[in-house]
Amino acid sequence: MTDNEYERVVTSTSDITEENIAKIAELFPDVVTEVEKTDGMATVIDFDVLKAKLGDVAEGMRERYQFTWPGKRAAKAEARIPIDKTMRPVLERSKDWDVTQNLYIEGDNLDALKILRETYAGKVKLIYIDPPYNTGHDFIxxxxxxxxxxxxxxxxxxxxxxxxxxxxxxETNGRFHSDWCSMIYPRLLLARDLLTDDGVIFISIDDGEQANLRKICDEVFGSGNFVANLIWKSTPGSNTGTMIKTVTETVMTYCKNISSVQFETTRCLIESATPLSDL
Known part of the structure; x- marks a missing residue:
């Protein structure tokens, strides 16, 4: 990459909130209005007009089915906030830069997802993540x-x-589960944006946050896009609980749009050290 090409690199990510407003405006042009802010006029959604179009809505103290935790609103906003960062290749540490089809990225994974979204939104067929299991020591x-x-x-x-x-x-932290949920939530929102319409995401998880992860994925990907909890055999005794040593872990599987996905087999067993690409 030449010096002139470096100068043309965009050093900030897009504003996802503005993208969402544009999508709503395509469906309902009359719900878009302008308001005055300290830094000038801004385009926003008139929620009173939008609610009139949608009819009955869940709001305020009205009872509804929902999954929430302290910090969820901030976690959702975190995924939308643009960042003034970009990626630059480290040529001296790279191999076959001009012909390789692989990228190894170092840095904060939330920032990396935001930057990747600029180029790869809707282009990734498969995502596998192995997030920290929140055992009290492996989640920082x-x-x-x-x-x-x-x-x-x-x-x-x-x-x-x-x-x-x-x-x-x-576990003595009063936000033990909330902090984990706030960590994974914006990353899954951005991961969904990366997937193709027939894309699939696999998420390794243990018992500690499995229930919370299922609820978050139901919200992010839609419960109808749940595929399966794949059970794989790990090293015997590797998961040491307080009373029982287990030999299995779970790979939670969701699609971007399950109607666009076709699996060749209905039965799948993941053995230890079997790469997902071999499934």
Whole structure:
């Protein structure tokens, strides 16, 4: 990549909120209006007009079926917020850069998903993720951090390059499950955008957050796009519970649009160390 090509690289991601407004405007042009903000006029959705078109809606304190947790609204917003970042190739550490069809990306996976979305939205056929299982030690999350890094280090703890404190999510944390849900939710929203219409996502998970992951995936992908919980045989005793050692883990499977997907077999067993590409 030449210096001129580097200069043409877009260094920020798109605003997904604006994209969503544009999609609604295509369906209902009359629900779009303008409001004055501190930095000028902005195009927004008139929800009173939209509700009149949709009829009965669930709002306020009205009882409804829903899955929520403290921080869900912020997690949903996190997926939409644009970032002023981009990816640059490290040619000196690359092999066969001009002909390879593979990419190895280093960096925050949420940022990477936002950047990948700019080019690969609707183009990825299969996604496999192995998120932290939230056992109390393997899930590290960013805590709100308003002190300087030097002040924080004096109080012990690890920090990322932006000065955010990295905290082990112990079960004594009052937000033990909420923090995990807030971590996975925006990443799954962006992962769905990457999938082709017949795309499939496989997610490894253990018992700790399996129930929560199922509810989040039902919301993100739609319960009708659930395929199966594939049970695979792991190393005997690798999952040590407080009372029983188990020998299996789960790969939760969803489609982008199940009506566009056709599986060749109805029965599938994933053995340990069997790559998903071999299924």
């Amino acid at each position: 999350y960013k805590d709100d951090f308003r002190k300087t890094a030097a002040e924080g280090r004096a109080e012990n703890g690890d920090f990322d390059d932006e000065g955010a404190r990295l905290v082990t999510n112990l």
